[in-house]
Amino acid sequence: MSKEVCLILVIVLMSQVSRACEDNKEEEELARQQSDEYFARAYGFTPETWNALFHKPSLGLQDAVDVSPYEGRTLFKSPQSSNNPFKKYFNRDQEDHENNGRFAFAGLGANLVNTGLFNNRYTPANTWRPLVTLAKRIPISVNPNFNSPLGSFDPCTSNVGEAGICTSGSVCSLFGGRPSGPCDQGQVCCINVINSCGSIVTLNNTYWQTPPTALRSPCTLTVRMDPKFIEQSSKPICQIRLDFVSFTTSQPTAGTCTDTFQVGGVSNEVPTICGDNRGQHMYLHVPPSATNPTDVQLLFNFAPGTTISRSWNIKIAMLPCGATYLAPIDCLQYFTATRGRVSSFNWQDVAGARQLNNQNYNMCFRTELISSQKATQMCLSVCSTTGGDAFSITTPPAVLLVGTDDTGFAAANDADASEAAQNSAVGATYTDHSRANGITVATCLYDYFLIPGGRDANNVQADRYCGNQLNPSPGSVKFQTVCTDNLWQRVFIPGTDTSVQVCTPIRPFKLTYQTDSQETAVDADTATNTIRALADVSNTGFCLEFQEN
Structure with missing residues (x-):
C-alpha cells in the first residue's frame, strides 16, 4: 500500500474518531461527573455519606379510625431528573453495603470535618474536638444551583414504628443513632435517642x-x-x-x-x-x-x-x-383525621381530680374531605369511660336561700350543692332572679370549654360549656326545698344532668380550653368587678370524640 493511501486512511480514521468523540461528548462529560473525584471537588463531600437527594421517601402513616396521624410524617417529594449525574451512586445492593465504609472515610477532609460532626455539638459534655481548627479551614463548597443532598434527611419509620431519618449507616453511627430497618438506596432508618x-x-x-x-x-x-x-x-x-x-x-x-x-x-x-x-x-x-x-x-x-x-x-x-x-399559627394542637379523640392534658379514665390550672390554648382540626366534599360540620360527644369523668370543668352555680318557712327566705352565701355538681352549665354568668335585685353568679367564666357555634340536635346553641355535662341547653331552674330543724332551705340549680352531641358548622374547626389559677371559691368584689363563683369540686377536664361530616 502506498504512503499516500496510508495517509488518507489515517486521516479518515482520525475524522471518524473525532466525530465519535464529538457525538459522545455529553456521555463522556456525564461519566466524568459520575466519578468520585469530580463529586468531591465540585461539592466538597463524598456522595455515599449523604446520598438522600434522590431517595424515594417511604409513605407516611395512613389515617386510622381512632388515630390522629401526625402529618409531619408526610415526606418531601425528592426532585427527579432524567439526567442524573450521580445515578451510579444509587440503586446499589450488596456493593453499596460493602463500599459504605470506604465512601464514608474517603472524603473525611471534605465531608465529615467540614460538616462539623467531629466538633461534637450534639453531645456538649464531650469537649475533645481535635479537628475543630481544621474544619474551620476547609469550608464546604456547594454549587448554589444544585439541590444539595445534604439538606434532605428524609423522615422514615422503622420496622417497629419508630420515627427516624434516612442516612447511610456510617453517618447514623457518627450522630450516635442506631439503625432500625432499611430506607431506599441502601440507606438505613436511623433512630436518634437522647x-x-x-x-x-x-x-x-x-x-x-x-x-x-x-x-x-x-x-x-x-x-x-x-x-x-x-x-x-x-x-x-x-x-x-x-x-x-x-x-x-x-x-x-x-x-x-x-x-x-x-x-x-x-x-x-x-x-x-x-x-x-x-x-x-x-x-x-x-x-x-x-x-x-x-x-x-x-x-x-x-x-x-x-x-x-x-x-x-x-x-x-x-x-x-x-x-x-404545619399547624395553624394560633394552635397548640392540630388534628388531621376525620374522627378521633381530643382530651385535656392529664385527663385519664380514672377517678379523682385531674384538671390543671392555667390552661389556655386552642385545638385545631383540618377540614377533611368526606365523600369528595369538604366537611361541613364537626360533632363532639363525651368519651365512654369505665372509671373516670369525661367532662368535668368547674362547678355549676347553686344559689342557697334560707328562712323560717317556705315563703319568707333570707339571702345567704352561695353554697355547694351536691346535685349542682352533676349538671351542665353554659354561658359566662347566671342570674338568680329569686332575690330582690337578682344575684349574678359565675358559670363558665373562669374555667370553660369553647365550641364556636355549638348546637344540639334541636338547634339549641351555646358557645361556652362547663359543669359536669356537655349540653348547650340551659335547662330549667330546679327548686329543691328541704327543712332541717325548722329551717327551710331552697337551692336553685340550673342546667341539665345529661350530655348530648354538640356540633359546629364554623370552619376552620377550632376549640378553646381555659382554666384559671385556682380551684377555690371566688368572692364577689364590686371594686374589681369580680363575680362570685363556687369552689370547684374534683374537676377532671375533658375527653371528647370528634367526627367531621
Whole structure:
C-alpha cells in the first residue's frame, strides 16, 4: 500500500474518531461527573455519606379510625431528573453495603470535618474536638444551583414504628443513632435517642427519654435550629412537634403542678403541664431566622420529697417553613383525621381530680374531605369511660336561700350543692332572679370549654360549656326545698344532668380550653368587678370524640 493511501486512511480514521468523540461528548462529560473525584471537588463531600437527594421517601402513616396521624410524617417529594449525574451512586445492593465504609472515610477532609460532626455539638459534655481548627479551614463548597443532598434527611419509620431519618449507616453511627430497618438506596432508618439532661438536639425525629441515672432538677434539653447546620440546610424550621410517647410525673395539688414541664423560646403560648400525658402532642411555633441560631428549651422541674417514679419519652420533630402540614399559627394542637379523640392534658379514665390550672390554648382540626366534599360540620360527644369523668370543668352555680318557712327566705352565701355538681352549665354568668335585685353568679367564666357555634340536635346553641355535662341547653331552674330543724332551705340549680352531641358548622374547626389559677371559691368584689363563683369540686377536664361530616 502506498504512503499516500496510508495517509488518507489515517486521516479518515482520525475524522471518524473525532466525530465519535464529538457525538459522545455529553456521555463522556456525564461519566466524568459520575466519578468520585469530580463529586468531591465540585461539592466538597463524598456522595455515599449523604446520598438522600434522590431517595424515594417511604409513605407516611395512613389515617386510622381512632388515630390522629401526625402529618409531619408526610415526606418531601425528592426532585427527579432524567439526567442524573450521580445515578451510579444509587440503586446499589450488596456493593453499596460493602463500599459504605470506604465512601464514608474517603472524603473525611471534605465531608465529615467540614460538616462539623467531629466538633461534637450534639453531645456538649464531650469537649475533645481535635479537628475543630481544621474544619474551620476547609469550608464546604456547594454549587448554589444544585439541590444539595445534604439538606434532605428524609423522615422514615422503622420496622417497629419508630420515627427516624434516612442516612447511610456510617453517618447514623457518627450522630450516635442506631439503625432500625432499611430506607431506599441502601440507606438505613436511623433512630436518634437522647437520654440525658443538658443535651442539645439538632436532628429531626429525635427521642428524648428519661435518663438512666438519678434525675436532677431541673432537667433540660435544647432544640437548636440553625440554617448553617447540614441537617437543617434545606429549609428553615418554623415549627416543632412534640409527641408524648410516654409522660408520667406527679399529680397536681388543687390543680397546680408541683412537678412541671415547660417550654421556652417559642412564639406561641404553651401551658405548664404535669401528671399523665401519654398520647398527647404540642406544636411549638419557632421564630425563624436565616442567619442566627434559634434555641427552644424543654424543661422539667421536680418537687422535692416526692417518691413517684417520673419517666418520659418525647419525640421531637422539626417541621420546615412552607410545609403543607404545619399547624395553624394560633394552635397548640392540630388534628388531621376525620374522627378521633381530643382530651385535656392529664385527663385519664380514672377517678379523682385531674384538671390543671392555667390552661389556655386552642385545638385545631383540618377540614377533611368526606365523600369528595369538604366537611361541613364537626360533632363532639363525651368519651365512654369505665372509671373516670369525661367532662368535668368547674362547678355549676347553686344559689342557697334560707328562712323560717317556705315563703319568707333570707339571702345567704352561695353554697355547694351536691346535685349542682352533676349538671351542665353554659354561658359566662347566671342570674338568680329569686332575690330582690337578682344575684349574678359565675358559670363558665373562669374555667370553660369553647365550641364556636355549638348546637344540639334541636338547634339549641351555646358557645361556652362547663359543669359536669356537655349540653348547650340551659335547662330549667330546679327548686329543691328541704327543712332541717325548722329551717327551710331552697337551692336553685340550673342546667341539665345529661350530655348530648354538640356540633359546629364554623370552619376552620377550632376549640378553646381555659382554666384559671385556682380551684377555690371566688368572692364577689364590686371594686374589681369580680363575680362570685363556687369552689370547684374534683374537676377532671375533658375527653371528647370528634367526627367531621
